[in-house]
Amino acid sequence: MKSEISKALSDFLFEYETPRQVLVRNRRVGVVCRLIQLGVLAYIIGWVFIYEKGYQSTDTAVSSIFTKMKGVGYTSVNGHERVWDVSDYVFPPQGDSSFVVMTNYILTEGQQMGRCPELEGKQCSSDTDCEEGRFKRQMTGICVNSTKTCEVLAWCPVEDDHSIPHPPLLMSAENYTLFIKNSVTFPIFGVTRTNLVEGVDAAYISKCLYHPQDAPLCPIFKLGDIVKLSGFNFETIAQMGGAIGIVVDWTCNFDADVKHCKPQYNFHGLYGNPAETDQARASVGYNFRYAKYYLENNVQKRTLMKVFGIRIEIIVQSLARKFDIIPTFTAIGSGVGIFGVATVVCDLVLLYLLPKREYYKNMKFKYTDTSVQDPDSEAGSIETELSNVRDLCMSVYQSVKN
Template identity: 75%
Template sequence: MKNQITNAISDFFFEYETPRQVLVRNRRVGVVCRIIQLVVLAYIIGWVFIYEKGYQSTDIAVGSVFTKMKGVGYTSINGSERVWDVADYVFPSQGDASFVVMTNYIITEGQQMGKCPELHGKHNCSSNADCEGGSFKRTGHGQMTGECVDETKTCQVLAWCPVEDDLVIPDPPMLMSAENYTLFIKNSVTFPLFGVSRSNLVEGIDAGYIRKCLYHPENAPLCPIFRLGDIVKLSGFNFETIATVGGAIGVVVDWTCNFDVAVTHCKPKYTFHGLYGNPAETDKVRASVGYNFRYAQHYMEDRIPKRTLFKVFGIRFDIIVQSLARKFDIIPTLTAIGSGVGIFGVATVVCDLVLLYLLPKRAFYKNMKFKYTDTHAQQDSEWLGLETSDCCPFDANARQGQGTGQTDDPDSEAGSTETEVPKK
């Protein structure tokens, strides 16, 4: 028992195992092997290292966005002139990354709480039986009183009266001047993994440049001031169409940086995407087009609470920051190389399948690749008390021949049965 433990420990520390290799001289198999290896090599170099940049580590930035609108609009309705500034047409007014610029509106002035007929088409009636008192209609303006107004043939409601009439949307839009408003975007990002902070006010963008620049994708791609009409055009829409009923546009600030070069090369790229819908579609095939919301200005008149209701149609702008920074790192490099070396094993697997199952001489190659042992014959010889040298002269001679170099084929024992008992 002690000898067995000693031998096991000795074998563990002082022996080295290596797989046996068979060199196969076959042109077809050799060509297949090399083609597969070339494909794997092209994948590793072309896709993993060049395209996917597997030798670099990546990081995503954290950042903030600040916006500011500038511009003045003018309207004249029934002889009533009005000037609209930023405080009137931007919602909300805090300079968030998501905001709405009003381009069209419907005003209902002098509303006060009372009873009045519902708008035609909201809840028509022919008698009081058609108006269930105390009930509401989802698209209505108030609570039904149970009376049918003969003049309008609509149900009477308890609501802010007169009710809003929004069936006709002003066209062209009331604030077409919004096309010339300007948007200033200030964005800063930080890549924590690499300890790098950047701002879209990059080198060369100073106060003097900002005062006179206006964004252009080719002539001024780094200018942070954008004309609303240009944004809508670059997103693929017509300004008058989207200003009439409203819409949504995404402004993407893309920070894709390679920190293996100078940090000053890390600059933002602006792209614009219409979230309003597909520009190629017509309004008739789209459901619920546009963007609108309501807000009210409340006031007191002769001690009676009243309000002015605005239905606002506008363009919603969403400033979206996306980022990806890369830099050389030895760990992903070694990981990519190791995985690539492992993929080279595919060539061996494919070639083994061709050798063992497809070629005419597959039985010959199978005998060359695998070495068989007959455990039953060995157990029978041990039971009879025969020594290995007595029962297996062929195996001993083969080993002796290999040691002296007298055999013609060094792989001749590959297909032999190791413990074959000779006939006496």
């Protein structure tokens, strides 16, 4: 046992394995090897370097967004005319990257806290039908005989939002304009850019309007064009509301001049896809409520407005690249390593698939012993010649056998 352990330890410490190269003259194996190497080379050059640009390092931007809406709306409801400006139809008004433009509304004026009958349609025949918790509002437990509806404690008169105005009351919103000012900084490369790039000055902004082909760098957008480019119909989305995303794409190559780093604008419908034809789906559109409070004869009252609008989400997407020696060497090293796949595949074909696999095994693997003398010595030279003769005889024998 001790001798076996000693022998195993000796073999581990004093043996050295070295690859033995065998030149195999086989057309099929040679073609397979070259095809695999060609595929690996195409992958390294085409995918890693050209498509993925593996010779460059990357960075994403730190971004800020400033927005400003302009335009005036007009409505005439039941003979009551009103003009709507930015402070009336934009929520919130601070110029954030996410905001809502009102396109339709339901107005309930002169509400005050008190007791009043519930909306028609929720019928009752006695006070027992008006138990607390049956409906969303706070019940008083009284059935109002004149209306056959339950009495509630609420802001009265109760809002009636069953009928949404059609066509939308603020169809003029289609002509509103949106100004986007965007600044991005790539900290790794120390580059700062804005969407007001070279050539986009005050004179240009005063007369431009964004168009995908004619004016792709103009930062002023017509709301109707935004809706159209996102795939929606303006009247459809304006009636019940929806959401649209404006993507500002900064994809830059800083191996070229920085002035070529310019934004691209893309528009996407985020909610309320026009292809959704199922009218039974829940929570259609986008809306919210807000109230304006005031005092009248020392009684607090409010005007409640249910707002339907287009929610605009401005999203900055960025990726900058620049040549870097470290990822270049990494890509080359990994590519060279992949070349070893050809050798592995060809060895499998040689040793396990070809008819002469036993012959190739004998040619590929050779065992030596530490007792063999140095081949440079006279005895070693004789033994080397005998080994070569033995290998030749084995080759002839295998050829005759096969």
